[in-house]
Every structure is written in structure tokens, then in C-alpha cells.
Amino acid sequence: MKRIVALVLAAMMVLSLTSCQSAAPKDEKIELSFLVAEYSTKTGEYIQNVINKFQEKNPNVHVTLEIVGWDNLSTRVNTLVGAKQAPDMYAGGTATQFIPDNLVYKPEEILSKNLCDDFAKQFWDNNFTTEYNGVYQIPFLASVRALYYNKKIFNEVGIAEAPKTWKEVEEVCQKIKDFYKGDVYAWGVDGTTTEGQTVVAYYGWNNGGGYVDANDNYMLNDPKNVEAYEWVKSLIDKGYTNANPTIETRDDMQKLVVADKMAMLVTACFFPSLYPDADLGVAAIPYNDANVSASSTLGVQDCVCFFNGNAKAAEDSDAKKKAIADFMDFFYAPENYVGLMIQEGMIPATNSGVKELAVQKPEQAAYVDVLAGAKFYSRAKSNWQECSAGCCDVDQKVFTGAQSAKDALDELQALLTK
Amino acid sequence: MSEKKAAVAKPKKKSAFFRNGWDAYIWMAPSLLLILLFIFIPVILTFYLAFSEVSTAGLVRKFGTLDNFKFIFGEVVFKRVMLNTLIWDIVIVSLSMVLSIIVALVLNEKFKGRKFVRTVLLLPWATSGLITSSVWKYIFDYNYGALNTLLMKIGLISQPINWLGEANSAFMCMIFVGIVVTIPFMTFTLLSGLTAISPDYYEAAQIDGASFWDKLFKITLPLLKPAIDVNIVLNVIYVFNSFVIIHTITGGAPADQTATVMTYLYKLAFSRNKMGPASAVSVIGFVILLIFALLYMRYQMKEETE
Numbered sequence: 001m002k003r004i005v006a007l008v009l010a011a012m013m014v015l016s017l018t019s020c021q022s023a024a025p026k027d028e029k030i031e032l033s034f035l036v037a038e039y040s041t042k043t044g045e046y047i048q049n050v051i052n053k054f055q056e057k058n059p060n061v062h063v064t065l066e067i068v069g070w071d072n073l074s075t076r077v078n079t080l081v082g083a084k085q086a087p088d089m090y091a092g093g094t095a096t097q098f099i100p101d102n103l104v105y106k107p108e109e110i111l112s113k114n115l116c117d118d119f120a121k122q123f124w125d126n127n128f129t130t131e132y133n134g135v136y137q138i139p140f141l142a143s144v145r146a147l148y149y150n151k152k153i154f155n156e157v158g159i160a161e162a163p164k165t166w167k168e169v170e171e172v173c174q175k176i177k178d179f180y181k182g183d184v185y186a187w188g189v190d191g192t193t194t195e196g197q198t199v200v201a202y203y204g205w206n207n208g209g210g211y212v213d214a215n216d217n218y219m220l221n222d223p224k225n226v227e228a229y230e231w232v233k234s235l236i237d238k239g240y241t242n243a244n245p246t247i248e249t250r251d252d253m254q255k256l257v258v259a260d261k262m263a264m265l266v267t268a269c270f271f272p273s274l275y276p277d278a279d280l281g282v283a284a285i286p287y288n289d290a291n292v293s294a295s296s297t298l299g300v301q302d303c304v305c306f307f308n309g310n311a312k313a314a315e316d317s318d319a320k321k322k323a324i325a326d327f328m329d330f331f332y333a334p335e336n337y338v339g340l341m342i343q344e345g346m347i348p349a350t351n352s353g354v355k356e357l358a359v360q361k362p363e364q365a366a367y368v369d370v371l372a373g374a375k376f377y378s379r380a381k382s383n384w385q386e387c388s389a390g391c392c393d394v395d396q397k398v399f400t401g402a403q404s405a406k407d408a409l410d411e412l413q414a415l416l417t418k
Numbered sequence: 419m420s421e422k423k424a425a426v427a428k429p430k431k432k433s434a435f436f437r438n439g440w441d442a443y444i445w446m447a448p449s450l451l452l453i454l455l456f457i458f459i460p461v462i463l464t465f466y467l468a469f470s471e472v473s474t475a476g477l478v479r480k481f482g483t484l485d486n487f488k489f490i491f492g493e494v495v496f497k498r499v500m501l502n503t504l505i506w507d508i509v510i511v512s513l514s515m516v517l518s519i520i521v522a523l524v525l526n527e528k529f530k531g532r533k534f535v536r537t538v539l540l541l542p543w544a545t546s547g548l549i550t551s552s553v554w555k556y557i558f559d560y561n562y563g564a565l566n567t568l569l570m571k572i573g574l575i576s577q578p579i580n581w582l583g584e585a586n587s588a589f590m591c592m593i594f595v596g597i598v599v600t601i602p603f604m605t606f607t608l609l610s611g612l613t614a615i616s617p618d619y620y621e622a623a624q625i626d627g628a629s630f631w632d633k634l635f636k637i638t639l640p641l642l643k644p645a646i647d648v649n650i651v652l653n654v655i656y657v658f659n660s661f662v663i664i665h666t667i668t669g670g671a672p673a674d675q676t677a678t679v680m681t682y683l684y685k686l687a688f689s690r691n692k693m694g695p696a697s698a699v700s701v702i703g704f705v706i707l708l709i710f711a712l713l714y715m716r717y718q719m720k721e722e723t724e
Contacts, residue, residue: 078693082476082477097691100473101477191672243580244582247668247669256561383474385690385691386690386692393673396671396675402585402675411494
């Protein structure tokens with residue numbers, strides 16, 4: 001008798017568990033986590049509103065948003081990955097460092113085809129990594145760099161237009177230096193760890209150099225890069241630039257431009273949105289017409305990646321993967337996505353977003369054309385962070401005169417290719 | 419009879435557990451647990467990472483390798499970082515000690531407003547290191563800095579000085595900030611040592627006609643020695659591990675020329691994404707401090723024996 005009772009009880013237990021499982025997909029509350037870099041103090045508020053709207057339409061999905069400042073972003077993500085608590089979606093950084101350990105999905109594995117097809121081709125292609133033969137992240141947003149100048153200073157000195165070539169830069173800088181007797185910096189250089197890696201982009205590309213060659217191999221010690229560094233050093237030595245290029249950041253110098261203490265600065269396209277009252281002119285980044293025929297600019301894209309089960313406590317269910325895809329479709333819908341781009345002064349990475357931006361804010365959409373001809377960092381290379389930090393070190397060694405440009409770049413090239 | 423029995427009853431014996439002093443461990447358990455969780459385990463993990471091959475995502479691929487140490491000793495800048503750390507530690511601790519003794523002696527005297535001065539002195543110590551460092555960064559700033567403005571207004575300089583523009587001057591500026599931040603804690607621990615010295619010694623010395631210097635070198639400093647010793651040990655470790663001043667003011671720039679062990683390992687871990695070598699640097703720092711602590715303990719034991 002006891003055996004029969006036990007058998008019945010066991011059967012009931014199995015049945016009840018089975019029924020729970022089959023009911024799960026229908027009633028299951030799906031939890032998603034979304035970690036985003038803090039672009040401004042309003043970033044969190046905006047994205048939370050988008051999440052709220054999504055949750056209204058999808059009551060079985062709950063999205064937890066975490067906004068992290070740039071200084072702590074990589075630490076926070078690495079900690080979460082190490083603890084197997086990686087967020088489902090991570091926006092702002094790069095997936096490159098997580099590819100070797102197979103911690104991230106390829107976007108096609110998890111997102112809708114419509115969304116993947118909507119991203120601008122140049123962004124998508126830039127995310128292709130030859131080392132791991134694929135794309136592992138999608139673009140979140142983009143910015144483009146340009147030469148900004150203080151119109152008041154230009155008017156006072158009598159400069160009609162922004163310099164186009166390196167030779168013109170030197171002439172304009174000398175005029176400004178003579179006029180203000182050194183009280184106003186003519187040209188801003190950022191060799192800090194904030195933006196030091198841009199020196200190769202701003203000056204190397206505009207002299208025919210760059211980070212990588214056509215085969216995606218590092219070419220930091222290319223003679224064109226050496227020449228570019230030597231040219232920047234000559235600007236510093238002639239007293240055209242800010243006093244401390246190795247500790248004065250882009251943010252510090254933007255304040256100097258706005259305060260009429262600096263005439264020209266190559267910086268990001270969101271600069272005017274930070275200081276809407278400033279009277280700023282914008283032009284292409286000057287180039288060395290002895291070596292190249294046109295200006296190159298730097299496009300910077302921040303990315304979104306999706307951690308897979310290897311970085312979490314458990315594998316994702318199909319329902320969860322679908323919820324991620326749905327949320328991303330909703331987030332990148334122009335009516336949700338473009339408002340964030342306008343708020344942060346950024347450029348949308350989707351074709352539909354660009355169209356919407358042209359309607360809502362044409363002056364910001366003008367940067368889209370500039371971006372079309374832009375080059376990007378080689379962030380898809382797995383040791384890009386080492387390259388980026390190494391470029392900052394080269395800046396600091398060269399600009400302080402501690403080492404020649406050739407020696408410093410040779411050392412960096414050796415470090416990256418050993 | 420029963421009264422008699424009670425009178426001869428032996429006192430109740432302590433259980434073996436309490437007799438052996440094991441109860442002490444129960445009282446210490448919460449602290450030991452916290453130390454285990456927040457100090458011991460992270461130290462063990464740091465050693466583990468230092469001897470492991472760590473991926474760019476921070477995951478361990480292989481344990482039992484010296485590659486991280488080989489990498490660190492192959493870094494050209496590592497020698498400079500170690501030298502900076504040595505200078506940083508010795509100069510800040512020694513100068514702070516001398517100045518703190520002077521300040522403590524002054525504050526030990528009775529004068530009007532002593533309480534106010536003592537409170538003001540505490541401020542740099544009580545304020546967050548990040549705020550203090552940021553304020554000092556702006557004070558030294560070439561473009562807007564208060565120091566240059568002040569010096570120019572009183573006519574000491576005609577052109578602003580680029581305090582943070584060159585590695586050596588920037589490092590000296592940060593050492594100055596380090597001293598300013600270290601003095602309050604040192605002063606207050608020395609003050610408590612000074613107040614513990616009996617006034618009888620000074621009265622007796624006064625009667626014998628001792629000068630100020632006699633009293634300082636023959637009474638005050640010898641009796642203050644325990645407080646000085648504790649201060650040296652604590653501050654050598656504290657200053658060695660200090661991070662926020664350099665990180666905020668120069669970030670180790672230019673090219674790690676003003677970096678110390680702490681800022682260098684931070685850069686390795688979070689800018690260059692090299693968690694293994696960063697852990698190796700951490701282990702090297704730990705071993706240096708351990709050797710210092712062991713030498714100090716040996717010296718103390720020798721002193722006590724003598």
C-alpha cells in the first residue's frame with residue numbers, strides 16, 4: 001500500500017513540474033539588464049522613458065537599466081563578466097575584449113534582420129574583426145571630429161577663414177600669437193589619456209599615415225606618422241599650442257575656446273551642443289597638402305554588444321533572446337532613438353535614424369555627410385586598447401621632448417606586434 | 419550537614435573551551451570574517467591572477483606562469499615607477515614627520531584659539547582625497563591657477579609658472595599635496611603621545627636648568643618614540659598605497675613619468691586591459707611592504723629585548 005501511495009505522489013509531483021514547465025513561456029516574466037554609459041546627466045532619464053514605454057507594450061518583460069560613468073565603465077563590465085553576471089545588453093563600450101573568450105553573441109544570432117540591415121554600412125563594416133572573422137557588436141551612436149574655431153578671435157585678428165592645410169595652420173597660428181602676444185592659444189593639442197589616441201587620426205591620417213595598413217596590420221611607426229608627430233611637436237615648440245598638452249584634456253580646452261583663450265581646436269561634433277551660446281565656426285581638419293590631397297576626419301562609434309550564456313549564470317532561453325531582439329527593435333525605432341541622439345548631440349547609426357534626424361534637426365544631420373567620408377579607430381582589433389593607451393604614451397613622450405617621435409613609435413609598434 | 423557540604427563545595431570549573439581561551443575567537447569572529455572576506459581572499463586572488471594567464475575579458479586561462487612578471491620587468495618604465503614610489507614614500511613620510519612634530523609641539527602649548535586651529539588642521543584629513551586633489555589641481559593650473567595668480571599679484575613672478583607641465587615639477591607639486599594631506603593624521607597621533615608625557619619630567623628638567631633643545635631631545639622625542647614608530651609604519655604603508663592624488667592631478671603623465679606603483683597598476687588593469695601584469699605589480703608592492711613590516715617588527719623586538 002505504501003508503495004502505491006508513494007508512486008501516486010511521485011507521479012503527481014512529476015506532473016505538476018511538467019505542467020509548470022509547459023506554462024513557463026506563456027507566463028514567465030523575462031528579466032533583461034541593460035548597461036549604458038553615461039553620455040550626460042540626462043542619458044539615464046531618457047533611456048528609462050523608452051524602457052517604460054516598451055514595458056507598457058510588453059508587460060511580461062522587465063528591463064533593468066544601469067547607467068555607469070565612463071571612468072568606471074570598463075571596470076564595472078569586467079567585474080560583472082568575472083562574476084558571471086554580465087548584462088544582457090551593454091552600450092557604450094566595445095565587445096572586442098570579450099570575443100576571444102566567446103562571451104558575446106554575433107548580432108545576427110540574436111537581433112532581427114530588419115534592424116541589422118538598418119545600420120549604416122560603414123559602421124557595420126568597421127565592426128568586422130578580421131582576427132575573429134565576424135561582427136560581434138552593433139553601433140550605438142557616432143560622433144565625428146572637426147576643426148572648431150572661435151569666430152570672435154578670428155574677427156579680431158582679421159582671419160577670413162579657417163586654415164585648410166598644415167602650412168596655413170602655421171601662418172594663422174603665427175598671426176594669432178603675434179596679435180595677442182601669447183595671451184591666447186592658437187591651437188589646442190590633447191595628448192592626455194582622454195583623447196591622446198586621436199593624434200594619429202587627426203595628424204597621421206592627414207599626412208598619409210594611420211593606425212593600420214590596408215591589410216589591417218599596425219603601421220604606427222610609418223614615416224608619415226613620425227612626420228605628423230614631429231609637426232605637432234613643432235607647433236608646441238613654437239608656442240602655438242596650449243601650455244600642457246599632456247594634462248589638459250579636450251574638456252579643459254573646450255572651456256578655453258569658449259572663454260576666448262584658445263582659437264582653434266579639433267574636437268567632437270557635440271561640442272557646440274555643450275555650449276549653445278558660443279560663437280563657433282566649423283571646418284575640416286587641416287591636412288598636409290605635400291602628402292595627401294584632402295582632409296580625413298575621425299568618426300567614432302560606440303557600440304552595443306550582447307553577452308551570451310558564457311558570461312552569465314545560465315544560457316538564455318529562446319524567449320529571452322526574442323525579448324532582447326524586441327527591445328532593440330523598439331529602442332532603435334526612429335521615434336525612440338533619434339531623441340537620444342539630439343539630446344546628446346550625436347549622430348544616429350541607423351539609416352532610418354539619419355532620415356528622422358534630417359527632419360527633426362537638419363543642422364545636426366549635416367554631420368552625417370562629414371561622417372560619410374570619415375575613418376574609424378581600429379577598435380575591432382583585440383589589442384586596440386593597448387594601441388590606444390600606447391598612442392597616449394607616445395604623445396606624452398614626444399610632446400615633452402623625452403623621446404623622439406621615431407623612437408617612441410618604433411617602441412609602440414614593437415609592443416603591438418610582438 | 420548540608421551547610422557543611424556547601425561550604426566545602428569546590429568552585430565550578432570553567433569548561434575546557436573557555437579554559438583554553440577559545441572564547442576569545444568567538445569575540446574576534448566577526449572581525450576575522452570581515453578580514454577574511456575583504457582582505458585575505460582578495461590578496462589570495464591577486465596572487466592567483468599574478469601567476470595566471472588572464473584574458474582581455476579578465477578570465478583566467480592558465481594558472482602557473484611567470485609571464486606576467488616577465489612582462490612587468492620588461493617594461494622600460496617600471497624602473498622609473500619603482501623609483502618614483504620610493505621617492506614618494508620616503509619624502510612624504512619623512513618631511514611630514516618633521517613638520518608634524520613641530521605642529522604637534524605648537525598645538526600642545528596653551529594659547530588662545532587652540533581648539534579652532536586643531537579643528538582647521540583636521541580638515542584636509544577629513545575631506546575626501548578626490549576633492550582635495552581636484553582643488554590642488556586647480557590651484558596649480560597654468561591657465562586659471564590660484565597659485566600663479568597670487569604669485570603674480572604680489573610681484574614674485576611676472577609670468578605664470580607651468581607647475582604641472584614637466585614631470586619633475588609636477589611630481590614635486592604632488593609630493594607637496596601628499597605632505598599636506600598626511601600632516602593632520604600624523605599630528606593628531608603625535609599630539610596624543612605628547613599629552614601622555616607627564617609634566618613632572620619637564621618640571622624636573624626646568625629645575626636642573628635644561629634648555630628647550632635639551633628638553634626636546636632628551637625628554638620629548640625619546641618619550642614620543644612609540645608614537646613616532648607607529649606613525650612611520652602606518653604612513654609608509656598608507657603613502658605607498660595612496661592613489662588618488664596622482665591619479666587626479668597628472669594621471670601619471672607624462673608617459674608614466676610621475677606614476678607610482680598604484681597608478682601604474684591601475685593603468686595596466688583598466689587602460690591597457692592587462693589584469694595579469696597589474697596583479698603582478700600588486701604582488702610586488704605587497705612583498706615590498708611585507709619586507710618592510712617584517713624588518714620593522716624585528717627592529718621593534720630587538721629594541722624591546724635591549
